[in-house]
Amino acid sequence: MSLDDHARVQRLRAAPRTDRPLGERMHRFCEALQTRLCRALERLDGAARFTHDPWARPGGGGGTLSVMEDGAVFARAVVEVWALDGRLPAPAAEVLGVAPQPCFASGLSLVAHAVNPYVPSILAHLRYLRLGEDPFAPADRWFGGRAVLVPVYPSREDAEAFHRAWKAVCDRHPGVADYRRFKGQCDDATYLPHRRQTLGVGGLAFDGLRDDPEGVFFFVREVGRALPSAYVPLVERRRATPYGAREVAFQQLRRGRHAEFCLAVDRDTRLARAVAGERTLRGLPPAAAWPGAEGEPGTPEAEAARLLQPHDWLGVEG
Amino acid sequence: MSLDDHARVQRLRAAPRTDRPLGERMHRFCEALQTRLCRALERLDGAARFTHDPWARPGGGGGTLSVMEDGAVFARAVVEVWALDGRLPAPAAEVLGVAPQPCFASGLSLVAHAVNPYVPSILAHLRYLRLGEDPFAPADRWFGGRAVLVPVYPSREDAEAFHRAWKAVCDRHPGVADYRRFKGQCDDATYLPHRRQTLGVGGLAFDGLRDDPEGVFFFVREVGRALPSAYVPLVERRRATPYGAREVAFQQLRRGRHAEFCLAVDRDTRLARAVAGERTLRGLPPAAAWPGAEGEPGTPEAEAARLLQPHDWLGVEG
Numbered sequence: 210m211s212l213d214d215h216a217r218v219q220r221l222r223a224a225p226r227t228d229r230p231l232g233e234r235m236h237r238f239c240e241a242l243q244t245r246l247c248r249a250l251e252r253l254d255g256a257a258r259f260t261h262d263p264w265a266r267p268g269g270g271g272g273t274l275s276v277m278e279d280g281a282v283f284a285r286a287v288v289e290v291w292a293l294d295g296r297l298p299a300p301a302a303e304v305l306g307v308a309p310q311p312c313f314a315s316g317l318s319l320v321a322h323a324v325n326p327y328v329p330s331i332l333a334h335l336r337y338l339r340l341g342e343d344p345f346a347p348a349d350r351w352f353g354g355r356a357v358l359v360p361v362y363p364s365r366e367d368a369e370a371f372h373r374a375w376k377a378v379c380d381r382h383p384g385v386a387d388y389r390r391f392k393g394q395c396d397d398a399t400y401l402p403h404r405r406q407t408l409g410v411g412g413l414a415f416d417g418l419r420d421d422p423e424g425v426f427f428f429v430r431e432v433g434r435a436l437p438s439a440y441v442p443l444v445e446r447r448r449a450t451p452y453g454a455r456e457v458a459f460q461q462l463r464r465g466r467h468a469e470f471c472l473a474v475d476r477d478t479r480l481a482r483a484v485a486g487e488r489t490l491r492g493l494p495p496a497a498a499w500p501g502a503e504g505e506p507g508t509p510e511a512e513a514a515r516l517l518q519p520h521d522w523l524g525v526e527g
Numbered sequence: 528m529s530l531d532d533h534a535r536v537q538r539l540r541a542a543p544r545t546d547r548p549l550g551e552r553m554h555r556f557c558e559a560l561q562t563r564l565c566r567a568l569e570r571l572d573g574a575a576r577f578t579h580d581p582w583a584r585p586g587g588g589g590g591t592l593s594v595m596e597d598g599a600v601f602a603r604a605v606v607e608v609w610a611l612d613g614r615l616p617a618p619a620a621e622v623l624g625v626a627p628q629p630c631f632a633s634g635l636s637l638v639a640h641a642v643n644p645y646v647p648s649i650l651a652h653l654r655y656l657r658l659g660e661d662p663f664a665p666a667d668r669w670f671g672g673r674a675v676l677v678p679v680y681p682s683r684e685d686a687e688a689f690h691r692a693w694k695a696v697c698d699r700h701p702g703v704a705d706y707r708r709f710k711g712q713c714d715d716a717t718y719l720p721h722r723r724q725t726l727g728v729g730g731l732a733f734d735g736l737r738d739d740p741e742g743v744f745f746f747v748r749e750v751g752r753a754l755p756s757a758y759v760p761l762v763e764r765r766r767a768t769p770y771g772a773r774e775v776a777f778q779q780l781r782r783g784r785h786a787e788f789c790l791a792v793d794r795d796t797r798l799a800r801a802v803a804g805e806r807t808l809r810g811l812p813p814a815a816a817w818p819g820a821e822g823e824p825g826t827p828e829a830e831a832a833r834l835l836q837p838h839d840w841l842g843v844e845g
Binding site for chain 2: 479494495
């Protein structure tokens with residue numbers, strides 16, 4: 210290899226593969242991540258398997274909805290990859306506050322509802338949106354995403370471990386990611402105003418990341434790849450914790466909150482529903498309850514509700 | 528009694544009592560109707576009783592939330608009267624598309640979820656809104672309301688009886704009420720776009736009724752008073768129908784649709800949530816499910832889904 214050749218190879222290795230549009234690269238990444246996440250969750254469950262349902266969107270785009278149900282560890286887990294390649298539908302444009310226009314969007318979403326009420330659920334997604342016809346000269350483009358831990362009975366230990374994982378990812382991407390900001394955005398985005406309560410114990414949320422698209426895409430990929438290591442140990446820690454009817458009843462109440470979040474609060478779900486319709490609701494809990502009475506003061510259920518407030522888990526918010 | 532006195536008494540009898548603000552009269556009517564509805568539902572249930580929880584709104588107003596749970600006929604019934612007397616909260620103003628401003632609003636809402644999957648649920652409310660300080664010279668004021676039948680397994684017979692009741696009320700108020708228009712508005716307002724399905728078999732929905740306030744208030748009162756006669760016979764007809772686990776499972780699915788409607792679709796619930804917060808969600812079903820699979824073609828469950836489309840029950844839409 211000549212010195213010239215060597216330099217060329219070095220340059221190619223260092224350079225991002227900008228010869229393909231960012232949206233296409235994001236979509237391929239999401240597809241690979243979907244496979245990886247499904248495998249990790251199947252391995253963890255040990256009993257159930259995902260079924261994969263590919264779909265095409267009449268207006269352009271489509272995706273694959275992967276669902277695992279009635280497992281040993283997971284009552285339901287859904288991993289979806291989707292793309293929208295065409296015109297931004299009016300309801301989606303309304304959520305975004307832009308005019309309907311040519312658009313490319315791609316993303317992955319993950320939700321896992323555990324059988325054992327001591328095993329927390331996770332809710333995560335990653336997405337890329339481009340407005341305008343030309344992928345190389347878009348009118349606008351940005352990345353967004355989040356990862357949220359949604360326990361039935363919040364544990365400080367689990368919350369801290371989950372947040373430590375995301376702080377570590379953010380700290381590896383200075384200038385692109387900011388753990389404190391993204392953590393605060395997650396608390397805001399997952400707050401149920403009518404309950405004066407957060408959905409879970411938070412995590413990360415980011416949106417509108419426009420500058421340094423290659424740097425952001427790298428960060429987004431790292432978030433996706435870190436999902437198993439941030440979540441799987443928490444499942445393993447709690448999967449054998451004994452529980453009874455009382456915990457199951459409280460799990461149903463907390464799943465009601467989850468449904469409220471998806472249906473009434475979450476802007477991201479509204480956006481997804483505008484693109485993928487009914488399919489988006491496959492991630493709802495298998496069942497939920499709105500019981501007549503809530504936990505008495507002094508019970509673990511009342512303590513759980515108390516912990517569902519924005520909290521500086523890592524002691525870094527000064 | 529002199530002839531003059533007699534004429535004065537006749538005039539007073541004929542004249543509406545416009546010496547009290549319309550909002551105050553509406554609120555008193557709703558309170559009286561609440562008592563009447565609670566009694567009718569308790570009589571029908573025969574086992575459970577309502578508990579009545581009065582509340583005051585910090586910004587002005589308040590109400591009474593009446594809840595009956597775990598009855599023989601009703602799993603949950605909620606009758607709420609509420610008033611807002613003060614400044615229209617920003618989220619409510621946003622739903623209404625007006626600026627936050629002084630306001631008086633009062634209304635009643637009713638929801639009943641039956642135990643037996645063959646007994647339909649009902650969802651109804653009535654409301655009055657006034658914008659501006661002066662009750663006798665408001666910036667704007669209008670009435671709205673609705674009554675919707677929400678069966679698990681829709682029956683043509685029940686749907687027709689329910690619609691006949693409302694057509695009769697509308698026909699007694701020409702110039703104010705129009706069954707065909709209000710019926711169509713109900714189909715529109717209760718359509719779940721992501722499911723391409725209506726919530727139930729419809730009924731009436733009206734809003735923004737501004738002209739002839741006394742005539743409209745009379746119509747609104749008649750709608751309220753007709754609720755027991757429109758609904759109770761349907762409960763009596765179905766309450767003893769035998770059912771099993773299969774019907775209960777489908778009831779849970781249909782309650783999931785009900786939750787979707789309240790949380791994701793319904794503008795009225797969003798408005799109520801902006802005024803009364805968490806309390807508004809007491810009317811959610813006690814439990815709901817989002818199962819992995821829906822009814823196979825040819826089953827009663829698939830037939831039920833087929834009937835959940837706007838339908839000309841009375842053959843009057845030509």
